[in-house]
Amino acid sequence: MSVRQAQGPAGRGTRPGLWREGLAALRSGDLRLIWLAQVVSQLGDGVFTLGIVVLTVELTASGLALSGTLMAQLLPYALLGAPAGALADRWNRRLTMVASDIARGLVVALLPLLHLTGWLHAWMIPVVAFLLTTGGLFFDPAKNALVPTVTPAGALVRVNALLAGTRQVLFIAAPALGGVLAAAFGTMTLFWIDAASFFLSAAILARMRVSGRVPALTPGPPSPRPSATPLPQGGRGAGGEGSPVRGHLLRDVQEGLRYVWRVPVLRLMVIVGTFINFILSPLPVILPLLFLTVLGLGTAAFGTALSFIFAGFLLGVAFVGVSGSRIHLGYLTTAAMAVAGLAVLALGAGPPLTVIHLIGLAGGAAVGIMEVAETTVLQRESTDAVRGRVFALYESVSQGGRAVSVALAGALSDRVGLRAMVYAVGALTLACAVLLALSPPVRRLARG
CATH class of the missing domain: 1.20.1250 (Growth Hormone; Chain: A;)
Structure with a gap:
């Protein structure tokens, strides 16, 4: 059964039905x-x-x-x-x-x-x-x-939006x-x-x-999701729920890697998500310096800009929570990535503070949308028996790249300049959005 079939009449684009479904969840x-x-x-x-x-x-x-x-x-x-x-x-x-x-x-x-x-x-x-x-x-x-x-x-989209929004509120408070x-x-x-x-x-x-x-994951399609792919035969036995065959830990890790590589959408999300995390991670290092030393806006202006970014994140989470089931998640992720890239490029131009606030709202909303959409795609496109490994792999490679990126950010900004770093981050994010939009897995996900 697809998500649309599961929604029934209440999921045909009516906002009250969406809210009722979210509260029921x-x-x-x-x-x-x-x-x-x-x-x-x-x-x-x-x-x-x-x-x-x-x-x-x-x-x-x-x-x-x-x-x-x-x-x-x-x-x-x-x-x-x-x-x-x-x-x-x-x-x-x-x-x-x-x-x-x-x-x-x-x-x-x-x-x-x-x-x-x-x-x-x-x-x-x-x-x-x-x-x-x-x-x-x-x-x-x-x-x-x-x-x-x-x-x-x-x-699922609304639940992930709720969890992400709650996390952001607590992160601020x-x-x-x-x-x-x-x-x-x-x-x-x-x-x-x-x-x-x-x-x-x-x-x-x-x-x-x-x-x-x-x-246990038995041979054959175990999931109603059309793109969800079973593990290779021999990885898990048909021992019934709660009794998967215990192989070597390294073999389980390798199974997870092979699974992600064989499912085009998962492979794409892990690769692009890792690259995006690597690209955007220098911003917490670069933006304070940009505001205080290049734009000359001061600590108070930087603080208010951060508040608008955080508020934008909540708006993005709310948007995808209300509308995500009616919008294809592949295209939604691509559009949000493009908006994030444009927002970073606009910040580098040093616009007036009022415009910076609007840019912060848009950029924060884009990040919120990407987080909820990517989480939902990873959950939907992986089978239950391997889902933990899918998320662990995604977090491992993306957070590992983030550590390297943060370590390099300071040295690179001193060498090439803060404004050039901001432009590079924005341009690379836009390039990722273009590649994502052109990729066949995203188009197939959108049709599904």
Whole structure:
């Protein structure tokens, strides 16, 4: 059954039907628990992000130490992402999420506990950051693989929009809350809060009714999606749900790689997504310097521009959540990528501040649309038994490229100039959009 067939009469382009469907999706008990756990956990993540930066500065006052901590957060993607995704496709996904939250809560609690004993040293901070990201490598593929199984038919786009929008709101609000709490009760309070948020999230997820077991993938088409491709025969046996044949871990990783390579849409999304992440990742380094040193707009102007970008992200998420089921996701992703490229090019021209605000809205909306659309495509076009590996591979290569890109951004901007870097980012993003628009997999996805 296709998405349109699953929608029935209410999905024929009427906005009230779309809203009813979105609200009905959140009424699903397991989906509501996943969303609530995300709210709790990401509120903790937001205060942790502030706390780990402040703690590093307090202990070292070193930019190099802060850079090392940030790199430690990205390194696990390159080293452990693919094996973690393979394990997420072996293990019970609900239990994997619960165990990951408990483990991360214990890791974060080490910082205030070591501080109480007087044994906390600066080198321990990047170690904690590395371990925390490693725990997330198991949680995120399990969650992204589980969400489609607990989402009502036809509501996946709106559910992904809800999750992305919630994450963005907490990304904005949580650091501000963390700043108030740190000023009132000290930096270590932030880590106690984050640890508690992981434990509470685990308790919420443990209440889900879905079994979380990974279904065996038998030979032949296992999915109603026409483009979803089964694993090669021999990779998983027909042992029934929850009893896949346990092969070597490396073989599972290789199966995931072969699966992505054999499905044209997945292969394209991973390659283009990696390249786009690599291209856009320097912007957090370049834009502050562009505003403050080239455009001469000042800190306040940069802060308001960021607010418009964040607001645009929420508008983009809302748009795709309401209209995504009526718009082909392939073309929607392509259009959003083109808008993002044009927005970056326009920023490089140094327009008036009012125009910059409008550009920020458009660029933020484009990023929000791309995130929801890409997540939905990866979920729809992969079968349940391999979905964890698909997301882990995507995150591994894209985040690994991001780490390299951020490391190169500062040196390149000093050599070629900030404005030239901004133009290069915009032009390359536009080039990616053109290639995506011309690719046969996107056109086939649009027809489906």
